[in-house]
Amino acid sequence: MTDKLLDIFLAEAQDLIVEIEKALLLLEQDERDQHAISAVFRAMHTLKGSSGMFGFESVSAITHHLENIYQDIRDGAAEMTAPVLEVTFKTLDHLRALMSDPHLADSSNRENHATLLTAILDHQQKKDSAQPLTKNSMSAPGGHDEHTYYVYLLPHDHVIKNGTNVLYLVDDLLALGQGLSFPFFHKLPELHALAPDASHMGFEVILCTAKPEQDIQEVFLFVDTDCDITIARLAEGNKIAALHKKQSNQTHRSSPIGIEGFRSLLAGNKRERVAEKVKSVSGNGYANSVRVSGERLDDLMNLVSELVTTQARLSLFSNHNASPELAIISEHIEKITRRLRDNAFTMSLVPLENLVVRFQRLVNDLSKELNKEIVFKTEGTDTEIDKSIIEKLTDPLLHLLRNSIDHGIETPAERIAKGKPAKGTVHVRSHYSGAHVVIEIGDDGAGLDLERIREKAVAKGLIDGRTHLEDAELVQLIFLPGLSTAEKITGVSGRGVGMDVVKRNISDIRGEIDVVTKKDKGTTFIITLPLTLSILDGLLVKIGDTDFILPLTAVAKCYEVETAQLESTYNQWMNFDGKRIPFFHLRNDFGITDHKPQHSQVITVTHNGAPVGLAFDKIEGEYQAVLKPLGEFYRGQHEFSGATILGNGHVALVLDPHKLITKLNTLHKN
Amino acid sequence: MSVQTETLNSFLSFRLGEELFAANVSKVLEILEIPKITKVPRSPSFMRGVINLRGNVLPVIDTRVKFGFPIVPDTVNSCILVLNVLSEDKNIILGAVVDAVQEVMEIDNEAIQAVPSMGTKYKTEFISGMLKMGEDFIMLLNLDLVFTSEEMSILEDVSKPENEKSENK
Numbered sequence: 001m002t003d004k005l006l007d008i009f010l011a012e013a014q015d016l017i018v019e020i021e022k023a024l025l026l027l028e029q030d031e032r033d034q035h036a037i038s039a040v041f042r043a044m045h046t047l048k049g050s051s052g053m054f055g056f057e058s059v060s061a062i063t064h065h066l067e068n069i070y071q072d073i074r075d076g077a078a079e080m081t082a083p084v085l086e087v088t089f090k091t092l093d094h095l096r097a098l099m100s101d102p103h104l105a106d107s108s109n110r111e112n113h114a115t116l117l118t119a120i121l122d123h124q125q126k127k128d129s130a131q132p133l134t135k136n137s138m139s140a141p142g143g144h145d146e147h148t149y150y151v152y153l154l155p156h157d158h159v160i161k162n163g164t165n166v167l168y169l170v171d172d173l174l175a176l177g178q179g180l181s182f183p184f185f186h187k188l189p190e191l192h193a194l195a196p197d198a199s200h201m202g203f204e205v206i207l208c209t210a211k212p213e214q215d216i217q218e219v220f221l222f223v224d225t226d227c228d229i230t231i232a233r234l235a236e237g238n239k240i241a242a243l244h245k246k247q248s249n250q251t252h253r254s255s256p257i258g259i260e261g262f263r264s265l266l267a268g269n270k271r272e273r274v275a276e277k278v279k280s281v282s283g284n285g286y287a288n289s290v291r292v293s294g295e296r297l298d299d300l301m302n303l304v305s306e307l308v309t310t311q312a313r314l315s316l317f318s319n320h321n322a323s324p325e326l327a328i329i330s331e332h333i334e335k336i337t338r339r340l341r342d343n344a345f346t347m348s349l350v351p352l353e354n355l356v357v358r359f360q361r362l363v364n365d366l367s368k369e370l371n372k373e374i375v376f377k378t379e380g381t382d383t384e385i386d387k388s389i390i391e392k393l394t395d396p397l398l399h400l401l402r403n404s405i406d407h408g409i410e411t412p413a414e415r416i417a418k419g420k421p422a423k424g425t426v427h428v429r430s431h432y433s434g435a436h437v438v439i440e441i442g443d444d445g446a447g448l449d450l451e452r453i454r455e456k457a458v459a460k461g462l463i464d465g466r467t468h469l470e471d472a473e474l475v476q477l478i479f480l481p482g483l484s485t486a487e488k489i490t491g492v493s494g495r496g497v498g499m500d501v502v503k504r505n506i507s508d509i510r511g512e513i514d515v516v517t518k519k520d521k522g523t524t525f526i527i528t529l530p531l532t533l534s535i536l537d538g539l540l541v542k543i544g545d546t547d548f549i550l551p552l553t554a555v556a557k558c559y560e561v562e563t564a565q566l567e568s569t570y571n572q573w574m575n576f577d578g579k580r581i582p583f584f585h586l587r588n589d590f591g592i593t594d595h596k597p598q599h600s601q602v603i604t605v606t607h608n609g610a611p612v613g614l615a616f617d618k619i620e621g622e623y624q625a626v627l628k629p630l631g632e633f634y635r636g637q638h639e640f641s642g643a644t645i646l647g648n649g650h651v652a653l654v655l656d657p658h659k660l661i662t663k664l665n666t667l668h669k670n
Numbered sequence: 671m672s673v674q675t676e677t678l679n680s681f682l683s684f685r686l687g688e689e690l691f692a693a694n695v696s697k698v699l700e701i702l703e704i705p706k707i708t709k710v711p712r713s714p715s716f717m718r719g720v721i722n723l724r725g726n727v728l729p730v731i732d733t734r735v736k737f738g739f740p741i742v743p744d745t746v747n748s749c750i751l752v753l754n755v756l757s758e759d760k761n762i763i764l765g766a767v768v769d770a771v772q773e774v775m776e777i778d779n780e781a782i783q784a785v786p787s788m789g790t791k792y793k794t795e796f797i798s799g800m801l802k803m804g805e806d807f808i809m810l811l812n813l814d815l816v817f818t819s820e821e822m823s824i825l826e827d828v829s830k831p832e833n834e835k836s837e838n839k
Contacts, residue, residue: 629727630727633764637712
């Protein structure tokens with residue numbers, strides 16, 4: 001039990017650290033960004049609390065002192081400075097280390113801890129001596145005089161989903177003194193459009209308190225990004241009684257009264273009465289987001305996958321058995337299964353945003369290290385990808401980014417000489433494209449030096465010096481093992497292990513990578529990934545008795561030809577649409593001899609930019625394949641990316657057309 | 671022999687051609703009738719293909735071919751032993767087609783004889799012992815060794831030319 005809680009704490013702590021990191025990066029741009037400062041403070045505060053609870057004393061100690069610094073900054077008692085930022089960044093890295101070593105067992109961690117702690121305390125003292133007592137000067141004159149405040153609170157739609165109970169906020173406000181609250185419903189939609197988990201109401205609170213205005217603001221400390229809040233002083237002294245007399249029995253107010261409304265009410269000009277204080281507590285205010293371990297999600301996905309398979313089987317069975325009732329049940333289950341599947345899939349999706357924070361860090365660190373000025377731009381980082389893909393994507397993307405900064409962007413002097421702005425730009429863009437996600441990483445740097453790539457490739461014996469290669473083909477050479485064009489090895493890149501590994505990692509998750517480059521304009525890597533790894537939209541085809549699945553994304557066109565024609569052609573070429581297209585008669589290549597058909601189907605796929613035909617016996621139709629591994633014994637056969645179980649219980653083999661063609665090409669050559 | 675070891679020495683005997691083999695029952699998960707087997711093209715001849723075992727894909731090995739027996743069509747008695755073998759510290763589940771399953775026998779350790787180093791046509795390390803049953807000898811198989819991925823590594827030879835760069839054709 002405690003282990004489970006601990007896991008949750010660790011996961012939460014990681015999130016908080018990322019959150020702080022995000023805010024710090026904003027602060028690096030603008031040191032006076034109040035939102036970011038509050039965000040750091042809040043996250044520190046939460047981290048301190050929960051780490052203390054779990055016995056991570058080292059974490060809570062260090063966050064405690066940092067939190068103090070940020071509180072001062074937030075309250076205007078201290079200024080955000082570059083050294084503070086730097087200490088905070090260092091602390092974050094240290095905190096990450098502490099997560100696995102909370103008791104400072106590692107001596108370097110212990111040392112680090114001590115230095116950071118003194119550094120932080122140092123900063124704190126500096127502030128205390130530099131600005132004595134200014135902290136409380138603002139709130140002091142309020143004294144014990146009571147004031148009546150007008151508070152306008154309009155929570156955003158999603159506030160309940162974030163686990164905030166708006167009513168508690170109102171209660172907290174009223175706890176500050178005497179008050180009345182007036183709900184309003186101007187956003188309330190028609191019943192059919194009503195989302196039960198969205199907040200549709202707002203509150204106006206008239207509060208009489210002797211406490212300073214700052215205390216009122218503090219009630220909203222943790223929700224100020226989720227609500228529209230206005231706090232204004234309505235009048236001196238206690239005016240609650242005056243308002244109370246005029247209160248209305250009208251509980252459904254469609255629009256807020258507004259501060260002017262209250263002023264005039266107080267002035268007694270209007271007869272309008274005001275709603276009664278809300279006391280009711282509806283039950284839907286509890287947190288409705290739950291943390292689930294990745295393992296459990298995987299289990300769920302597996303079960304759903306099996307359900308999809310079984311459901312396909314049921315549909316098939318019901319088609320063969322003319323029972324109307326069975327057909328209805330089967331159709332129902334089909335619908336539910338589809339919804340369940342879609343639901344389960346969205347659960348394991350993670351926005352790319354999570355990676356982007358790390359990118360930003362990398363860009364900042366590297367640009368300092370390499371003395372380059374770089375602007376980092378992101379676009380569409382809310383695009384969501386399967387979490388298992390994200391995990392495998394991190395290293396390749398970081399590598400590409402590193403390359404862009406190290407090789408792509410020139411030094412400021414070089415850039416100015418070329419007539420470009422001194423600051424280079426590196427961008428990450430992402431968007432959906434059908435069943436795929438496209439991620440682009442690019443720079444406006446020097447572009448790939450094609451001549452150098454060519455020389456290198458010839459020197460390494462990767463290509464023949466006499467062959468002429470088009471630019472597009474030259475660019476592809478960077479994905480070959482052992483080719484690195486960096487002039488000198490820096491700490492960052494240039495060891496010649498790189499692009500081939502990136503390409504392999506990406507094709508492992510069924511993605512593709514392409515590169516566009518232009519001299520002195522920059523280089524962009526374009527990565528295309530499937531939305532999910534476990535289900536594949538395919539075309540079910542047959543050769544003899546064997547079923548195959550061809551990924552639909554690879555399929556370009558289908559042609560019907562006489563089988564005899566396939567066998568009589570010389571040199572494995574055929575004319576389709578007036579073009580000569582090479583093809584493979586898979587029946588021969590796979591050694592399948594049974595049920596030879598009169599007509600065959602040639603499906604063209606695009607391989608290395610050119611169409612290649614693959615001849616099958618029969619096309620059965622589209623099929624959603626749940627991918628299963630073929631297992632250890634077939635690990636040498638990359639042309640099959642897996643297998644799937646069909647509705648009739650038979651196993652179909654899932655083809656990887658590119659690897660198949662590559663393999664057949666080499667076989668035919670020999 | 672004590673009682674505990676006796677239960678550990680339960681063996682399932684099966685037939686390939688005229689010869690009898692036996693495997694420790696702890697390695698045998700279940701026995702299946704032969705369903706439709708999907709042959710994976712261009713795999714070695716002793717790989718019969720893959721079958722659907724309750725939603726999972728199970729590789730099936732033709733034990734006849736693997737042991738060098740002549741190929742004969744399946745009969746009503748042919749079946750698949752679902753085996754759990756340990757290969758390179760990993761548990762691998764696989765199916766093995768045999769001609770017929772005979773019986774489960776309790777074998778006393780003392781009845782197991784050492785393998786003669788000469789005169790068998792099988793690699794001796796695959797056989798952990800021999801047992802005399804009337805006129806016949808039963809060979810006790812060491813399944814972990816017979817079906818290791820290393821032993822199956824001929825599979826990888828099939829795909830050796832993978833490193834070729836046929837990209838710039």
